Amino acid sequence: MRVVSTPVVPRLAATVLFLIGLQLAVPDVLPANAAESAQLDPERVVRSVVGITATVPADSQSARTLGTDREGSGVVIDGSGLILTIGYTVMEASQIQVIAADGRSYPASMVAYDPVSGFGLLRAEMGFSAPWLRLAGPGAAKEGETLLALSGGGNRGATAVKVVGKREFAGYWEYLLDEALFTFPPIRAFNGAALVNREGRLVGIGSLLVAEAVEGRSLPGNMFVPVSALEPILADLLAYGRRQEPARPWLGVTLREEMGRLLVEKVSPRSPAESAGLRPGDWIVGVGGQRFNGLADFYRKLWGLGPAGIVVPLEVMRGSTLTPVPVTSADRVRFLRLNPTL
Template sequence: MRVVSTPVAPRWAAGILFLAFALAFGPAPAAEPEQLDPERVVRSVVGIRAVVPPDSQSARSLGTEREGSGVVIDGSGLILTIGYTVMEASQIQVTAADGRSYPANMIAYDPVSGFGLLRAELGFQAPWLRLADSSAVKEGDTLLALSGGDGRGAAAVKLVSKREFAGYWEYLLDEALFTFPPIRAFNGAALVNREGRLVGIGSLLVMEAMEGRGLPGNMFVPISALEPILADLLAYGRRQEPARPWLGVTLREEMGRLMVEKVSPRSPAESAGLRPGDLIVGVGGQRFSGLADFYRKLWGLGPAGVVVPLEVMRGATLTPVPVPSADRVRFLRLNPTL
């Protein structure tokens, strides 16, 4: 089921939200200690527009004008979103449920989880959502996915899988949340449980929400990935632990090997001479069983700055390629106005 309205008034949307939950769960028991407040949930989800300078690294792959959603998570206008929507933005605007827009500043980005944090300005006010224990949700649970902005809407979805997720851009979650049916306005969308608490933040449209089933859906980053690092993000703008080594490659699994599809300009991989079409077959003298195993072995070599000894197949030739790794964040213009 999907219900969308553009633009949407909070009370009218609250009725849609109530209907979505009623269809998914049936009437809530009267003795339930905490019940959903539909209007509060609707008003906590905002739309986000970001403008990114064309010479930024991420502009090549993500574009210079981006739209998505975010969720207010405290009373001071702190908004949680998926970081790629606002990464390297020079201008950010958030749109509340009543259609009013406000400027916002990016205050943190975490490449490990993928989360980004904004703070809205100039009188922005909205209810905030409490954070859920995302480890408590189970496969088969019905949840609600909400998007803001021009794609504002609510959809009842089912959690069909909890499993690790390895992204081709040097990204790995030990456990991600996969839902069905897919929603189109997924980036930064809120995944909410029946008590109106935030379970996850939308990241991707995926072709296999259930492994081996070819069932399309969405991947959400679980909110449990935020809680251990939130204090660091608020105080320093990033987590306070040694950065992982970053190469700057886009990879694709191919028959137990990893093919280099793209090499980021000015990245460690480019400096070391890696090129599209290379097949990575070993790292640090070890073989690996897939993308996730490769990342774990790569990051196990040490913090950013460590030289990563790759074994690369070029045609029929096995070539050693040492790559002096780097801190990924240092290659991003997270404050383009400076």
């Protein structure tokens, strides 16, 4: 199918070209392959970023926290309509639509969801056609570098952002990245947004709006998941829908870190934590007979005990009482309805 040009595409492409020109005008960030950068096709970059809408059944686990109607962006990464996005936008969706740069909508199917990286893969159907972006390699983004953040769909736009941090990120939902990219200024349409370098390569996928883009400073920004995390697992995701390695033990808790201790704020219904009797207001102070230093250290010690299914010995403070709480962990993916039509 021929993609029809609309006024939005050339306008946004002109914006991208202008932003790239500003980047190349700064001598201390001029790349060695500036000639290649100058030949970047801004319209190709714009057309590769799509909008995504997803409808999720009300009885799905993620509907309680993420809602049933979701919107975000995605990036076409090959010639067959494969689209990379942030997984929570489409997780447990019963219906997914992809909105191309020309405004046309196409049905899409879920290919894979990876809870470790947070990535989701879709494939657009029914004659969808769009240019695709190559993935940047490890270490492609450097602190202080200016990149482009692009969103699709109804929030389509492009913004020049600076990488202001590269550090680990621990999420309250049992999620940890060894290295995430933090950018400023913040963009509102962040979930699934494309972070693109001057060579037109995809560097990261938007995940969150954060209050501290720079560690220790109240500077709002965004967190992007580096696409370098995709390459080692892409073959598994395409063949099996998930990475082929033992699943990490999952408890089913929402945690908040305070002074090195972890407060249980929520317990997922029907989760291992609920079955074990954990409840909001509990303080987790030990795991596997070990103390820990913060959320990231807790996750590493938890996952170091063994694969999903292992009994996790937690030490929990309830009031002034220290209570042992053994939790029979589970594979998180098995609690999600990743194909709600079945």
